[in-house]
Amino acid sequence: MVHGVVVKSTGSWYKVRTPDGQVYDCRLKGKFRQKGIKSTNPVAVGDEVAIKLSDDNSENVITDIADRKNALIRKSTKLSKQTHIIASNVDQIVIISSIVDPKVAFGFIDRILVSAEAYRIPALIVFNKFDLCRSDPAIDTLAEALAIYDLAGYPVLLTSTKTGKGLEEFKALLHDKYSVxxxxxxxxxxxxxNAIQSNLDLKTADVSGYNDKGQHTTTFAEMHELDFGGFITDTPGLRSFGVVDFEKEHLSHYFPEMRERIQDCKFNNCMHINEPGCAIKKAVEEGEIAGRRYDNYIEMLNDDSFQKQF
Structure with missing residues (x-):
């Protein structure tokens, strides 16, 4: 039996890297599809697995999956009662956004941050394409974004592959960590x-001018080793991010700026909507919690994604 880490998943085949650097194509043993697993992918990039090798490597099989220390999970877009594991055993989540082209989606960012908090995965935000922030509206939106996540306590980095801004800092954040x-x-x-690891030569594409949404250029999640130390997984671009397996009563605990004030609410079961003596509402009114973050909290409360999925 050989042990390794899943570095690519295509849905039917998996690439597994062993400690000696060898990579094997493997299939999944059928028993895992009979375990009542509610995720669309029983095995994810980052999983530590045991594999049984065939003599000619044509029928290598994953026979066991180690317990995960964490995972980034989202609601399946096609199967409402199932989930999709984006990656597992992660050191940190790096959320890449832009202010323009495409426009920043604060709700999308906050949903990923909530999932990261729930699974105790450190997260940071990178606003890429800084060179495009030339108009007054774009500059204002960037200033708002920086203020929002500064109040929430998340590290933020500005980058541009056109000018090289922030790329060395970006490399430093990834150094010797497994980042998704x-x-x-x-x-x-x-x-x-590509800008920090040019030999990978990953496929890129321009944003569609018709709907201001990006085109998918990464089809499958895949882990890459970095020359300067560490590993990264580039995931397929997402249009939405549905959160799962959460109780609505616990949602505010996954907003750090709310979590530190919850004990000051008058009622222990305060949902921070219209209850009297709510410390969260007071902090929003006094500008200590960003109004946009609070609005996204309310939007998530009203999202049926928070019904227990499994």
Whole structure:
């Protein structure tokens, strides 16, 4: 029996890297599809697995999956009661966004941050395409974004693959860690990776001028080794991010700026909507919690994604 880490998943075949650097194509043993697993992918990039090798490597089989220390999970877009594991055993989540081309989606960012908090995965935000922030509206939106996530306590980095801004800082953040890069289509994840690890030559594409949404250039999640130390997984660009397996009563615990004030609410079961003596509402009114973050909290509360999925 050989042990390794899943570095690519195509849905039917998996690439597994062993400690000696060898990569094997493997299939999944049928028993895992009979275990009542509610995710669309029983095995994810980052999983530690045991594999049984065939004599000619044509029928290598994953026979066991180790317990995960964490995972980035989202609601399946096609199967409402199932989930999709984006990556597992992660050191940090790097959310790549842009201010323009495509426009920043604060709700999307906050949903990923909530999932990261729930699974205790450190997260940071990179606003890419800084060179495009030339108009007054774009500059104002960028200033708002920086203020929002500063109040929430998340590290933020500005980058541009056109000018090189922030690329050395970006490399430093990734050094010797296993990072998962995620974000909406078209924000430049693959371009950023190419800028710091040019030998990968990942496919890139322009944002569609018709609907201001990016085109998918990464089809499958895949882990890449970095020359300067560490590993990254580039994930397919997402149009949406549905959160799962959460109780609505716990949602505010996954907003750090709310979590530190919850004990000051008058009622222990305060949902921070219209209850008297709510410390969260007071903090929003006094500008200590960003109004946009609070609005996204309310939007998530009203989302049926928070019904227990499994």
């Amino acid at each position: 890069l995620t974000g909406q289509s078209g924000v430049g994840k693959s371009s950023l990776i």
